[in-house]
Amino acid sequence: MNLDEDLEEAAPDPGGPPLRRARAWLSRAVEPGTIDFWRYVEDVGPVEAVRRLRSGRAPERIRALVGARADEDATLADFARAERCGARLVIPEDDEWPALPLHALTVAVSEEPEKPEHQSDRTKALVPPLGLWVRGTHRLDELVDRSVAVVGARAATAYGEHVAAELGHQLGERGWTVVSGGALGIDGAAHRGALAAEAPTLAVLSCGVDRPYPAAHGALFHRIVDNGLLVSEWAPGCAPLRHRFLVRNRLIAALTRGTVVVEAAARSGAQATARRAQELGRQVMVVPGPVTSAMSVGCHELLRDAELQAVLVTSAAHVIEAVGRLGDDLAPQVQGPSSPRDGLSDVAVRVLDACPVRTGVSPERLAAVAGCDVVAVLRVLPALELADLVEWTGTGWRMAPRPAPG
Amino acid sequence: MNLDEDLEEAAPDPGGPPLRRARAWLSRAVEPGTIDFWRYVEDVGPVEAVRRLRSGRAPERIRALVGARADEDATLADFARAERCGARLVIPEDDEWPALPLHALTVAVSEEPEKPEHQSDRTKALVPPLGLWVRGTHRLDELVDRSVAVVGARAATAYGEHVAAELGHQLGERGWTVVSGGALGIDGAAHRGALAAEAPTLAVLSCGVDRPYPAAHGALFHRIVDNGLLVSEWAPGCAPLRHRFLVRNRLIAALTRGTVVVEAAARSGAQATARRAQELGRQVMVVPGPVTSAMSVGCHELLRDAELQAVLVTSAAHVIEAVGRLGDDLAPQVQGPSSPRDGLSDVAVRVLDACPVRTGVSPERLAAVAGCDVVAVLRVLPALELADLVEWTGTGWRMAPRPAPG
Numbered sequence: 001m002n003l004d005e006d007l008e009e010a011a012p013d014p015g016g017p018p019l020r021r022a023r024a025w026l027s028r029a030v031e032p033g034t035i036d037f038w039r040y041v042e043d044v045g046p047v048e049a050v051r052r053l054r055s056g057r058a059p060e061r062i063r064a065l066v067g068a069r070a071d072e073d074a075t076l077a078d079f080a081r082a083e084r085c086g087a088r089l090v091i092p093e094d095d096e097w098p099a100l101p102l103h104a105l106t107v108a109v110s111e112e113p114e115k116p117e118h119q120s121d122r123t124k125a126l127v128p129p130l131g132l133w134v135r136g137t138h139r140l141d142e143l144v145d146r147s148v149a150v151v152g153a154r155a156a157t158a159y160g161e162h163v164a165a166e167l168g169h170q171l172g173e174r175g176w177t178v179v180s181g182g183a184l185g186i187d188g189a190a191h192r193g194a195l196a197a198e199a200p201t202l203a204v205l206s207c208g209v210d211r212p213y214p215a216a217h218g219a220l221f222h223r224i225v226d227n228g229l230l231v232s233e234w235a236p237g238c239a240p241l242r243h244r245f246l247v248r249n250r251l252i253a254a255l256t257r258g259t260v261v262v263e264a265a266a267r268s269g270a271q272a273t274a275r276r277a278q279e280l281g282r283q284v285m286v287v288p289g290p291v292t293s294a295m296s297v298g299c300h301e302l303l304r305d306a307e308l309q310a311v312l313v314t315s316a317a318h319v320i321e322a323v324g325r326l327g328d329d330l331a332p333q334v335q336g337p338s339s340p341r342d343g344l345s346d347v348a349v350r351v352l353d354a355c356p357v358r359t360g361v362s363p364e365r366l367a368a369v370a371g372c373d374v375v376a377v378l379r380v381l382p383a384l385e386l387a388d389l390v391e392w393t394g395t396g397w398r399m400a401p402r403p404a405p406g
Numbered sequence: 407m408n409l410d411e412d413l414e415e416a417a418p419d420p421g422g423p424p425l426r427r428a429r430a431w432l433s434r435a436v437e438p439g440t441i442d443f444w445r446y447v448e449d450v451g452p453v454e455a456v457r458r459l460r461s462g463r464a465p466e467r468i469r470a471l472v473g474a475r476a477d478e479d480a481t482l483a484d485f486a487r488a489e490r491c492g493a494r495l496v497i498p499e500d501d502e503w504p505a506l507p508l509h510a511l512t513v514a515v516s517e518e519p520e521k522p523e524h525q526s527d528r529t530k531a532l533v534p535p536l537g538l539w540v541r542g543t544h545r546l547d548e549l550v551d552r553s554v555a556v557v558g559a560r561a562a563t564a565y566g567e568h569v570a571a572e573l574g575h576q577l578g579e580r581g582w583t584v585v586s587g588g589a590l591g592i593d594g595a596a597h598r599g600a601l602a603a604e605a606p607t608l609a610v611l612s613c614g615v616d617r618p619y620p621a622a623h624g625a626l627f628h629r630i631v632d633n634g635l636l637v638s639e640w641a642p643g644c645a646p647l648r649h650r651f652l653v654r655n656r657l658i659a660a661l662t663r664g665t666v667v668v669e670a671a672a673r674s675g676a677q678a679t680a681r682r683a684q685e686l687g688r689q690v691m692v693v694p695g696p697v698t699s700a701m702s703v704g705c706h707e708l709l710r711d712a713e714l715q716a717v718l719v720t721s722a723a724h725v726i727e728a729v730g731r732l733g734d735d736l737a738p739q740v741q742g743p744s745s746p747r748d749g750l751s752d753v754a755v756r757v758l759d760a761c762p763v764r765t766g767v768s769p770e771r772l773a774a775v776a777g778c779d780v781v782a783v784l785r786v787l788p789a790l791e792l793a794d795l796v797e798w799t800g801t802g803w804r805m806a807p808r809p810a811p812g
Contacts, residue, residue, distance in 0.1 A: 159696055288694030288706065290565055291720035300694065303709070303718045312709045312718075314697035 003073045004054055007047050022046040023091045023131040024075040024235065029053065029066045032129055032233040033122040033247040035112050037065050041130060046091075061116070074235070081236040085210040086225065087135035092128075096139045101255050102128050104280040123246040126254075126279060129233045135209040136229035143202055143229055144255045147177035148323055149277070151252060151270050152186025152262035157295050160263030161189040163287055167260065168193025168201070170316030170369065175357040175399065177202055179256045181248065182221065182230070184214050186262045186270070191220060191228075198358060200228040204255070206248040207240035208232060249273040250280075257323040258283030260313060264298025271298045274310065283322045284310040317371055320353050347372055348380040352389055352399070360396025409479045410460055413453050428452040429497045429537040430481040430641065435459065435472045438535055438639040439528040439653040441518050443471050447536060467522070480641070487642040491616040492631065493541035498534075502545045507661050508534050510686040529652035532660075532685060535639045541615040542635035549608055549635055550661045553583035554729055555683070557658060558592025558668035558676050563701050566669035567595040569693055573666065574599025574607070576722030576775065581763040581805070583608055585662045587654065588627065588636070590620050592668045592676070597626060597634075604764065606634040610661070612654040613646035614638060655679040656686075663729040664689030666719060670704030677704045680716065689728045690716040723777055726759050750793075753778055754786040758795055758805070766802025 003025060007018050023046050030037040040062045041049045052058040053070050063070065082088060090096055108126030112119050119125065134140055150167055152160060164186045168178045172194035180187040182203035194201035201224055205213070209230040212218035224230055233251070234244065252273055253259055259277040261284070264270035274284045286303050289296030302310045311322045344352065347370070354369035355361070363381065367374045381397065384390040391400040409431060413424050429452050436443040446468045447455045458464040459476050469476065488494060496502055514532035518525050525531065540546055556573055558566060570592045574584045578600035586593040588609035600607035607630055611619070615636040618624035630636055639657065640650065655678055659665055665683040667690070670676035680690045692709050695702030708716045717728045750758065753776070760775035761767070769787065773780040787803060790796040797806040 159698065163697055287697055288702075288709070288718070290696055291569055291693055292565065296694075297720075300718055300720050303694070304724070312694070312706055314703075314706050318710070 003050070003075060007051055018047055019093060020089055020091055020131075021075050021079075022050045024078055024089055025050050025073060027089075027130050027233065028072075028074055028078070028235055029069050031122060031244075031247070033125050033127050033250070034065060035109055035119050035122075035125050035127050036116055037062060038109065038127045038130065046130070078235040078237070081208075081210060082133060082135075085135060085236065087133055087209045087230075087236060089131050090134045090140050091131045096141045097132075098141045098144045098255060100141075101144055104282075105129075105250065105254050108280060123243055124276075126250055126276065129251065131233070133209050133232045133235060134229055135231075136225045138200055138229050140229060140231070143177050143200055144179065145177075146175060147179045147202065147256045148319055149179045149252045149256040149259040149273070150186070150190035150262060151180055151259060151273050152190075153264055153268060153270060153295050153298075154183050154185040154187075155265070155295065156185035156189065156263050157289075157293060159289060159293070160186055160287075160295055164189035164262045165193035165196070167262070167287075167316055167319065169197045171319065172197035172199025172201065173356040173358075174316065174320065174353060175199070176316075176320065177228075179204065179252055181205070181245075181252060182217060182224075184216065188217060188220060190262070191224060195223055195227060197356075198227070202229045202231060202255075204248055204252050205230055205232040205240070206234070206244035208234055208236040208238040210236040211238070211240070213240045245269060246272060250276045253277035253280050253282055256282065258285055258319070260285040260287065260319055261299055261302060262287045263289060263293075263295040264302070265294055266297045266301060268298045271302060274302055274308065278308050278310075284308055285313040285319055285322055286310045287314065288312055315369075315371075317350065317354065317369060324353070344384075345380065347376050348384060351377050351380050352384055355390050355397055355399040357399050360391075360393035360398040362396055366397060409456070409481060413457055424453055425499060426495055426497055426537075427481050427485075428456045430484055430495055431456050431479060433495075433536050433539075433639065434478075434480055434484070434641055435475050437528060437650075437653070439531050439533050439656070440471060441515055441525045441528075441531050441533050442522055443468065444515065444533045444536065452536070484641040484643070487614075487616060488539060488541075491541060491642065493539055493615050493636075493642060495537050496540045496546055497537045502547045503538075504547045504550045504661060506547075507550055510688075511656065511660050514686060529649055530682075532656055532682065535657065537639070539615050539638045539641060540635055541637075542631045544606055544635050546635060546637070549583050549606055550585065551583075552581060553585050553608065553662045554725055555585045555658045555662040555665040555679070556592070556596035556668060557586055557665060557679050558596075559670055559674060559701050559704075560589050560591040560593075561671070561701065562591035562595065562669050563695075563699060565695060565699070566592055566693075566701055570595035570668045571599035571602070573668070573693075573722055573725065575603045577725065578603035578605025578607065579762040579764075580722065580726065580759060581605075582722075582726065583634075585610065585658055587611070587651075587658060588623060588630075590622065594623060594626060596668070597630060601629055601633060603762075604633070608635045608637060608661075610654055610658050611636055611638040611646070612640070612650035614640055614642040614644040616642040617644070617646070619646045651675060652678060656682045659683035659688055660686050662688065664691055664725070666691040666693065666725055667705055667708060668693045669695060669699075669701040670708070671700055672703045672707060674704045677708060680708055680714065684714050684716075690714055691719040691725055691728055692716045693720065694718055721775075721777070723756060723759065723775060727756075730759070750790075751786065753782050754790060757783050757786050758790055761796050761803055761805040763805050766797075766799030766804040768802055772803060 105128040168190040178194040179202045180190045191201045209232045253276040261270045286299045350370040354366045363377045367377045511534040574596040584600040585608045586596045597607045615638045659682040667676045692705045756776040760772045769783045773783045
């Protein structure tokens with residue numbers, strides 16, 4: 001069906017096919033990260049925005065952003081291409097839209113000046129996405145609910161990849177989703193670590209979710225589709241252009257509770273992601289390394305930057321401590337029934353956080369992860385079990401499944 | 407001459423032989439770091455303190471601290487032993503006593519409670535020394551004026567020793583005295599680095615300055631005596647007892663403008679020195695390392711301790727930036743004529759701080775040390791030369807000698 005006819009029939013049904021098609025068209029009309037374009041779509045609504053742009057009734061400034069692409073329509077081809085690879089377009093009107101994490105971008109863009117010449121560059125602008133192409137079976141909002149970004153250099157060292165994989169594994173084991181950029185080096189190691197713990201992981205790409213880029217990560221992406229999500233603002237088929245990496249980085253920062261930088265050269269993209277995270281009120285965490293390693297120079301710069309308030313982390317326990325705390329600060333919950341976690345001792349909280357969600361582990365393992373001695377673990381486990389927070393699987397201890405919210 | 411007769415003749419001449427002999431005796435009478443003993447000596451004066459202790463007229467509490475040692479006198483043997491190895495006893499009444507740095511200990515001890523049972527343990531108490539046995543030809547006060555402590559693990563890794571030696575070398579090259587504890591591992595590497603730059607270095611020992619402890623450092627200590635100082639609160643011949651290490655650490659912290667920890671295991675002596683330094687208002691600096699290294703666990707703990715306000719450093723430039731700033735904060739100088747350094751750009755200050763005091767070096771070397779590019783160095787050198795801050799030796803650039811204060 002012709003795009004314009006389709007939109008003519010647009011019912012007020014939010015999320016209906018014309019709305020999704022409108023957002024698909026808009027996501028191709030102007031590169032993501034463009035402040036004024038996003039504001040225009042917010043103001044008039046996506047369907048009306050497409051109508052006005054197609055009929056030349058949009059303001060001159062907005063039409064200029066779209067240019068000749070106003071006359072093109074690749075939406076049906078995009079949807080067909082998405083269907084072939086098992087992808088879908090998730091839009092803000094969908095239930096699974098990660099509205100809470102992305103709210104920080106809405107706040108950030110509201111602080112941008114009105115005049116385009118004073119606004120942040122597109123590569124730096126903190127603007128929400130118009131829609132997200134998503135490939136995989138998990139619900140996007142659920143997967144990012146307890147998530148941490150682990151990012152770093154592509155030209156990582158063996159040390160960096162080891163640490164990233166270990167962090168990915170431990171975070172995955174304890175029910176945290178590892179989010180990264182799917183790149184070579186640190187990103188790939190973090191994804192692989194999570195997958196090795198049989199935990200879902202999420203890669204935010206700067207190209208179409210059907211494009212194996214980098215080519216060497218084709219098999220990795222297939223594994224992520226099986227247990228996790230590939231996510232992109234760019235329609236299937238889009239190429240990984242250089243500036244798109246920087247635009248994409250704001251999503252990695254926004255979707256997660258905090259960003260861990262494992263290795264970064266001086267003045268690198270990973271540093272940029274860390275600064276985006278801080279601007280969005282997210283916790284920045286940094287893994288140090290040898291001062292003799294060029295791949296840790298950027299990490300040490302971040303840790304020396306007092307304004308950034310980056311936390312030095314050396315283990316998943318440190319990461320969870322940092323983002324757990326921040327999660328509480330950022331999202332004060334409506335006063336509900338008191339949580340069974342309330343009133344737990346520090347050691348008990350650490351032991352609880354050390355429990356994997358799937359396979360049970362020994363008290364010795366819990367002690368190693370929680371950073372306390374076995375006696376302390378054995379002392380707190382009975383109380384945690386009585387509170388239905390942990391359970392004995394017959395071979396080890398794990399977190400008890402959470403009761404459905406009443 | 408009999409000690410008591412000698413003291414009977416004590417003239418009011420400060421620093422005269424009886425006074426020095428009294429302090430030598432007191433330094434053996436009670437282990438250093440004992441708050442009430444130091445206070446008693448301050449109250450009644452060292453000569454009178456000895457008289458009263460020898461004649462049993464001192465308060466019961468003070469006599470109990472001395473015990474049977476009140477009847478002994480090893481001072482003449484100590485002076486003879488000192489003379490044989492070229493050592494001297496420097497006392498607070500001497501010009502070369504480092505009164506300004508040690509003032510922080512006087513302030514700290516004034517904050518200790520009166521009641522002995524509420525006071526800090528001797529190993530932790532921040533008490534000034536009663537005297538310092540010093541071996542070497544430099545003046546003690548001059549050597550510690552621009553000094554930094556570089557400390558760390560005895561069981562250091564090759565990485566740690568490399569970094570400590572490099573820091574020692576660069577700090578020495580730029581006119582800073584490296585102070586450490588003369589131990590195996592990081593301490594030794596830092597001393598050696600400074601000596602390799604032909605810069606004086608200072609080892610604060612926890613045994614007599616004539617005792618080669620550790621034995622493997624006999625040759626190193628001889629080199630330090632030739633270009634630097636061995637310093638100890640304990641008389642020549644005293645043994646390096648375990649608790650003395652901790653007592654000694656407060657002196658390393660107090661004598662210097664800041665303490666750099668290079669490698670430290672969890673809960674280690676180097677961490678203790680860092681905490682002493684912070685309690686004394688000194689800058690704590692920490693070199694990170696691989697998170698996989700047990701010898702960097704203590705360093706990372708220090709960096710994660712928000713109260714400590716430790717600064718991550720990876721080079722001598724970082725160290726000088728940190729202690730330079732703190733030096734200004736701690737010792738606000740009487741308003742004098744404006745310094746030619748005032749108004750220099752950040753880059754110019756870094757290039758200036760990168761200049762060695764002795765051998766001239768190339769602009770490329772300055773750029774590497776200052777952490778900027780060569781073009782920037784070449785841009786600021788003419789201004790520095792015009793301000794008489796740097797000079798060309800014919801083969802390289804170095805700091806210009808300071809004009810004598812007018």
